[in-house]
Amino acid sequence: MSIAESNGAAQTLQNASTLKSEERRESLTFFGLSLPAVLVVLIVVFLPVFWLSSLSFYNAAGELSMENYARIFESPLYRRTFVVTFQISISVTVICVLLGYPLCYWLTRMLDRTAAILMIFVLVPFWTSILVRTYAWLVLLQRKGIINSTLMKIGAIDEPLQLAHNLTGSIIGMVHVMLPFLILPLYATMRGIDTDLVRAAVGLGSSPRGAFWRVYFPMSLPGLFAGIVLVFILSLGFFVTPALLGGGRVQMLAQRIESTITVYSNWGAASALGVVLLLLALAMIWLMNRVFGLDKLFMR
């Protein structure tokens, strides 16, 4: 072996180890960069959740018991809360789909410029404080609000409609808050659908309506399901709008949790409700995944 050759072999070995340590350094850098976020999530999200959840397993006397959970399943008051929560969440989701799907479809058929301007109308309310929007709805919907007084002036109704301080008011307000959560993922998915596909379906003999249901609709499902999951899960734990527009007469789960703490200062009971809400949300995601096969739809 010549000197040059042995030098070459040594260089190759050295290069390999340099490359390896470079790789190690790179992965360390990435870990270091993600560390602050990981710590924040651990300290601000996971620890409090675990701590609060653990409270639910102690009764008022500070002994370990399942009392708090037993009460949730036995008390008719709590059962009523769960029924109302689901009622509202399902209604809001269904109305959002009925309003949002045609709107998104219409937006995708606009010119890009027009669609961008129209999207601002969807996004500006989205950026406005929920509290502000909810009080605005209160102004519109109350007994002597703009809607009722206008309808009475034109003689459409004799008595003011009960639009606020009840289920109807809560649902109207929540639909307004939730609609962007349905529209954003759905619109993104619809924009991505190749229009040639619908053309191909029509060109190969589908009627335009058949092409929509057989090709376009199935392709929009991933976005629609993502929107449905978002709206439904957010609705389950929603607080501000039903609290204000429900006028105390509509008690959703989040309000029950709040009153359990502020009125009865029963942290154990409130914590149990919170745990049930969390489990319900997780269960819904799992169920929807099973029913709609989200993972399969998203992976092409």
Add this chain to the structure above:
Amino acid sequence: MSATQSQPIDISNLCKDYGAVKALDDVSLNIAAGEFLTLLGPSGSGKTTLLMALAGFTRPDSGSIRFGGQEMIATPPHKRGLGMVFQSYALFPFMTVAENVAYPLKVRGVSKTDQKTRAERALDTVQLGGYGDRRISQLSGGQRQRVALARAMVFEPQIILMDEPLSALDKKLREHMQIELKALHQKLDATIVYVTHDQREALTMSDRIAVVNHGRIEQVETPERLYRQPHSFFVADFIGESISVPVKLDSDTAQLGGRVLKSSSPIAQGRGGHRLMIRPELLEVTSGAVPETANDLSGQVNDIIYQGDSVLVIVQHDSAGQINVRVPANRAGQTGLPSKGEQIGLALHPEDTIIVPEHVS
């Protein structure tokens, strides 16, 4: 493949404006039953607009489109009974290969068992037998192309429209698919209208080529005659490689540098000046003097470029300027080839002498 008879297509006086732009300017074209006709043109020439008008996706302003004698101008696309292949393939990503191919049968209410056997047969025809259960995402570009083809022909349409179906494939696969498509056309009993901007693709596959420019059809011809006898400068320039030189027209002869050019075909009339089109592969390198029967384009060798399959010789000619000559890279082509700076004898035979008007009148 079946009892269906392919249909002729008759297009007459078709017009379509997009604002001030005439996408289709009084287009008339008759396509014979069973013909493979290619619409060839640069992008924006109106070839795709014409195809989309045939498909029914673009509504023309006026004119007539007849399939097998039947007026189609107002028939919606899904009732025209066409097979279609798109540039993007337009395969349905959430369906399997077999479901994609069976789609035209499904919407026509064909029974499930029939759908299956016919889809399988169509997949066999495009050499994708046994791929029915695959997902579209598992296929390569060439395989997707075949699925799109199978889907377009599975219901035995009398007319199949193809919009640049091979443009997304790499060069080798594209050339392979061209030969395959041509063979497939001979097997199918269908009229095929094919759109492309690739002149070699058009020359390879077509029975006839319609060259489209500015919304008009410049010339409709068989590939060979289109190549050898173009009617206009646009056609001559668009198809094949060439260098053009302005010539002086005197009664019915053309002159270059004071010498009359010998040409075996009559000079086409038209607007603007006339040009001599010199294709690099049609020039003959002569060892001695250029024969009396041919046009003499001898000059000085400026450069010699080796290109693998051939050698490009760049020649400086007194009146024509720079001329490219292509000689085969084999021994025969190389013997007697002068080197840089030397004189080279170049003969352009009368049957290879192409003189075209700037514009067709």
